[in-house]
Amino acid sequence: MSLNAESTAFRSALEVIRAVEPRVADAIGAELADQRESLKLIASENYASPATLLAMGNWFSDKYAEGTVGRRFYAGCQNVDTVEALAAEHARELFGAAHAYVQPHSGIDANLVAFWAILADRVESPALKKAQVRQVNELTEADWFALRRELGNQRMLGMSLDAGGHLTHGFRPNISGKMFDQRSYGTDPATGLIDYDKVAEAAREFKPLILVAGYSAYPRKVNFRIMREIADSVGATFMVDMAHFAGLVAGKVFTGDFDPVPHAHIVTTTTHKSLRGPRGGMVLCGPELADQVDRGCPMVLGGPLPHVMAAKAVALAEARRPDFADYAQRIVDNAQALAEGLTGRGAKLVTGGTDNHLVLIDVTGYGLTGRQAEQALLDSGIVTNRNAVPQDPNGAWYTSGIRIGTPALTSRGLGTAEMDATAELIHTVLTQTTSGESKAKYVLDPALADKVSRQASELLTSFPLYPGVDLG
Ligand SMILES: *Cc1c(COP(=O)(O)O)cnc(C)c1O
Numbered sequence: 001m002s003l004n005a006e007s008t009a010f011r012s013a014l015e016v017i018r019a020v021e022p023r024v025a026d027a028i029g030a031e032l033a034d035q036r037e038s039l040k041l042i043a044s045e046n047y048a049s050p051a052t053l054l055a056m057g058n059w060f061s062d063k064y065a066e067g068t069v070g071r072r073f074y075a076g077c078q079n080v081d082t083v084e085a086l087a088a089e090h091a092r093e094l095f096g097a098a099h100a101y102v103q104p105h106s107g108i109d110a111n112l113v114a115f116w117a118i119l120a121d122r123v124e125s126p127a128l129k130k131a132q133v134r135q136v137n138e139l140t141e142a143d144w145f146a147l148r149r150e151l152g153n154q155r156m157l158g159m160s161l162d163a164g165g166h167l168t169h170g171f172r173p174n175i176s177g178k179m180f181d182q183r184s185y186g187t188d189p190a191t192g193l194i195d196y197d198k199v200a201e202a203a204r205e206f207k208p209l210i211l212v213a214g215y216s217a218y219p220r221k222v223n224f225r226i227m228r229e230i231a232d233s234v235g236a237t238f239m240v241d242m243a244h245f246a247g248l249v250a251g252k253v254f255t256g257d258f259d260p261v262p263h264a265h266i267v268t269t270t271t272h273k274s275l276r277g278p279r280g281g282m283v284l285c286g287p288e289l290a291d292q293v294d295r296g297c298p299m300v301l302g303g304p305l306p307h308v309m310a311a312k313a314v315a316l317a318e319a320r321r322p323d324f325a326d327y328a329q330r331i332v333d334n335a336q337a338l339a340e341g342l343t344g345r346g347a348k349l350v351t352g353g354t355d356n357h358l359v360l361i362d363v364t365g366y367g368l369t370g371r372q373a374e375q376a377l378l379d380s381g382i383v384t385n386r387n388a389v390p391q392d393p394n395g396a397w398y399t400s401g402i403r404i405g406t407p408a409l410t411s412r413g414l415g416t417a418e419m420d421a422t423a424e425l426i427h428t429v430l431t432q433t434t435s436g437e438s439k440a441k442y443v444l445d446p447a448l449a450d451k452v453s454r455q456a457s458e459l460l461t462s463f464p465l466y467p468g469v470d471l472g
Pocket of ligand 1: 106168216
C-alpha cells in the first residue's frame with residue numbers, strides 16, 4: 001500500500017470526525033503522536049497494521065449477527081458471514097486447528113466461552129442425558145436446581161498469579177474464581193520454572209475438571225505435551241490460554257511440545273497482543289467441543305462485533321504471510337538481547353532470562369519496589385508495567401517486578417542492538433533511583449530522567465511508527 005493511500009485514509013477519517021466532535025479527532029491524533037514518541041515495552045501491547053485498523057472503522061459495526069455463519073437470528077448477514085468465515089478459516093489454517101470461533105470480544109470473554117463450553121460438555125450434557133431430555137428448558141425444577149448446583153461445584157487448576165498466571169484462571173476477583181473451586185500451581189522457588197512433577201501431584205490430589213496452562217508474566221516456554229499427559233491422567237480437560245504468546249505460535253517459534261494447539265482440548269487467545277490484530281479474542285478447539293463453543297453468543301457474549309471480525313480476518317491473513325514468522329523470531333531474539341543486556345549489567349531476572357517475548361526484572365536487586373521502578377522508568381520515557389514476582393515480598397499492588405516485552409518495539413523494527421541500548425537506559429534509571437519514604441515514593445534526579453527520555457526518543461527516530469501515515 002502506498003504512503004499516500006494510508007495518509008489519505010486517516011486524514012479523511014479525522015476530517016469527518018472533526019466536523020462532529022473535534023475533541024475526539026484531536027485525541028485520536030494525539031494518541032498517534034504519543035505512541036510515536038514512547039519506548040513501549042508493555043508486553044501485552046502491539047501496533048496493528050493500518051489495514052487492520054481501517055477494517056474496524058465502518059458500517060459492519062451497524063449489524064446485529066447473533067448466531068454463526070449461515071445460521072443467524074437476524075436477516076441480511078451475508079457480508080458478516082463472509083468476514084466471519086474468512087477470519088475463522090485464516091485462524092484454522094494458521095494454527096492448524098479443527099475449529100475456530102472468532103466472536104469473543106476480548107481475552108476474558110474467550111475464556112468464559114471456553115469454560116462454559118467445557119461445563120456444558122462435561123456437566124450439563126450428561127445431566128440432560130440422565131434426565132432423558134434434549135435441553136435445559138425440559139428439566140424439572142428439581143433437576144434444574146441440582147444441575148445448577150453441580151455446575152457451580154467444579155474444580156479448576158491453573159498457574160498462580162505470582163508465578164505469572166492470569167486473573168481469569170480462577171482467581172476470586174474475576175468471575176472465574178466465583179464459578180470454580182480453584183487451586184493453583186506455582187514455580188520452583190530455586191529456578192523459577194514450572195515443576196511438572198508438582199503440577200502432576202497437585203492434579204492427583206485436587207482432581208480438577210479443567211487444567212489450565214498459559215500466563216501473562218512467565219518468561220519461559222511451557223511443555224504442553226507434558227501438561228496434557230497430566231490432564232489425561234486425572235481425566236481433566238486441558239485448556240491453554242495463549243493470549244500473550246499467540247504470535248509466537250502463529251510464527252512457528254513455538255512448535256512441537258511447545259505449540260498448544262495439538263495438545264490442548266481447547267485454546268483461547270486475545271488477538272491484539274503478540275498476534276498484532278485488533279482488540280479481541282478467539283477460541284480454537286477440536287470437533288468435540290465445537291458446537292458448545294459456537295454457543296458462546298448468547299451464552300456469555302453479546303452480539304458479535306462484525307467490524308472487529310473483519311479486522312481479525314485481515315490481521316490473521318497478515319499472520320499467515322512468511323514475514324510474520326520472521327517477525328515472531330525477531331520478537332524472541334529481541335527479548336533475549338534485552339535479557340542479556342540487563343543481566344550483563346547486573347540486573348536480576350526471574351528465571352535468569354527468557355525463551356519468549358517477555359522479561360521479568362526483579363527490582364529488589366536495585367532496592368526498589370515495582371511501583372517505584374515503573375514510575376521512575378516512566379519519568380524517563382520508558383513505558384513498562386510493574387508485576388509481581390514469585391513469592392513477592394511487596395504483594396500484588398506495589399510488587400517487586402518490572403515486566404517488559406518486545407512485540408511492540410519489534411513491530412517498529414528495532415533490533416538487538418537497540419535492545420542492548422534499551423537495557424542500558426533501564427539499568428541506568430534503576431541504579432540512579434533510590435527508594436523514598438514509602439513503597440510508592442522514590443528519588444530520581446529530573447535532569448537524568450530528561451536525559452534518558454531524550455536518549456529513548458533518539459533510539460526511536462530511525463524506526464518511525466506507521467511510517468505511511470502522515471496526518472499533516
Ligand atoms: C491479556 C490476557 C487476558 C485478557 O485479555 P483481555 O482482552 O484484556 O480480556 C486473558 N488471559 C491472559 C493469559 C492474558 O494475558
